Every structure is written in C-alpha cells, then in structure tokens.
Amino acid sequence: MTIRVLLADDQPLVRAALRMVITDTPDVDVMGEAGDGAEAVRLTGELAPDVVVMDIRMPGMDGIEATRLITTGPGTTRVVVLTTFDDDDYVYGALRAGASGFLVKDMALDDILAAVRVVASGDALIAPSVTRRLIKEFAARPATTPPPPPRAELGGITDREREVLTLVGSGLSNAEIAGQLCISVATAKTYLTRLLAKLDARDRVQLVILAYEAGLVAPSGS
Numbered sequence: 001m002t003i004r005v006l007l008a009d010d011q012p013l014v015r016a017a018l019r020m021v022i023t024d025t026p027d028v029d030v031m032g033e034a035g036d037g038a039e040a041v042r043l044t045g046e047l048a049p050d051v052v053v054m055d056i057r058m059p060g061m062d063g064i065e066a067t068r069l070i071t072t073g074p075g076t077t078r079v080v081v082l083t084t085f086d087d088d089d090y091v092y093g094a095l096r097a098g099a100s101g102f103l104v105k106d107m108a109l110d111d112i113l114a115a116v117r118v119v120a121s122g123d124a125l126i127a128p129s130v131t132r133r134l135i136k137e138f139a140a141r142p143a144t145t146p147p148p149p150p151r152a153e154l155g156g157i158t159d160r161e162r163e164v165l166t167l168v169g170s171g172l173s174n175a176e177i178a179g180q181l182c183i184s185v186a187t188a189k190t191y192l193t194r195l196l197a198k199l200d201a202r203d204r205v206q207l208v209i210l211a212y213e214a215g216l217v218a219p220s221g222s
Helices: 012-023 037-047 063-071 091-096 109-120 128-139 152-156 159-169 174-181 185-198 204-213
Strands: 003-008 028-034 051-055 078-083 101-104
Touching: 003 012, 003 037, 003 109, 012 028, 012 109, 028 037, 028 109, 037 051, 037 063, 051 063, 051 109, 063 078, 063 091, 078 091, 078 109, 091 204, 101 109, 159 174, 159 185, 159 204, 174 185, 185 204
Parallel strands: 003 028, 003 051, 051 078, 078 101
Antiparallel strands: none
8 A cells, every 4th residue: 555645844855855765665655745834734635645744844834733733634644743853842742733753854764754654554653852852841841830630531541551651651662661561562562552542542642742741751850
C-alpha cells in the first residue's frame, strides 16, 4: 500500500528536497504541497493524505493551528511536525494540537522518510529530544504554580498501568519498559494498548502528555 503524503512548508527548497527523495521511493507518494497552514488544511480536506509533514513556522495560519484543525477533523490524516528544533518553542503546543511526532530539518532525508512510515502505520514518533523539550516546558512553570491535578480518567488504571504510563512519559521504549519492570516486551505492549484504550489516547505521544499533565513525571533539573 502506498503512503500518501502532503508536504506543508513555506520554504520551496525544503519541499523540493522532500519530494525528490520521496519520488524515488515506491511505497510513498507526494499528493500535494502547501505553502502555509491554511492551504495545508484545505488540501488535506480535498486529498485525504495519510500523513502531513508540517512545518510549524509558516505565514498566516501556523503549523500548530493547522495541525489542530486536521487532527480534529473528520478524516484519519496524521501529522508529523518538521521543525528547526533548537530554536523552536512550540513542541508542546504542537503535540497538544494532535501531532503524532516530530522531525528535525537537519535529519537525513532517509530518516525522515522512515519516520513517515512509522506514523503512517499508526505508531507515534517521539524521540528523547522531544521528551526533553516537554521537561523544559514544565520546568519553566513558576515554582509557586501547583502541578496540575491528575485527570479524572487516570483513576481507572491499575497501579502497574500507572507505572508503565510513568515510564512512557519518561521517554522509554517498550523494550526499556520491559527491562525496567522485569516483564516481556509483549507484556509491555499489552499494557500500552490498555492505556491507549482506557485513556482514550490516540498514540504514544498523547500518553506522554497525559503523564506530564497528571504529575506522574517530574521535570528534571528544575
């Protein structure tokens, strides 16, 4: 099955580079290109791509608002944010808007292509660097600001599932969670599946956000 991709970036050279590498890939096809967020939303509605590779900083409607509109719309399109990570302060906002992962513009094009496949398969891409950005966002809160109360639906998970959620929020992979809890990788995946269902979370990225919002993961270095 061919993965249908929409490229949304205000830099034509970035779009051209991505299109060039995708053109030589038999299982991924570029359906269209957008130069801003509003055009990305419109083309997503028209073309129904599997994945939108979305820049954050674009004129007019930015990538965060475009991501929110796309992921809350009637379709099943998933969004991967493409950003200049070191000077980008919008990671948390984009994840909250529904992005399924983050790519960095200086990544190898083959790595970006591999990440598109991961997201298209229904998984989420959340690198340790993204987790560190989340930590910074929470650490930046004033010391007098109390941590957010646990979401009500967290009361429906077991103690073991809470442990797994905490480790997911810390950026651990399924294999690392299995090693930490002395369980099999298959069992770790089962816990993850249960958490997704119980917390009505779309993917691993949303579980990370829930873990932070519930206060299960404390910012380090704060």
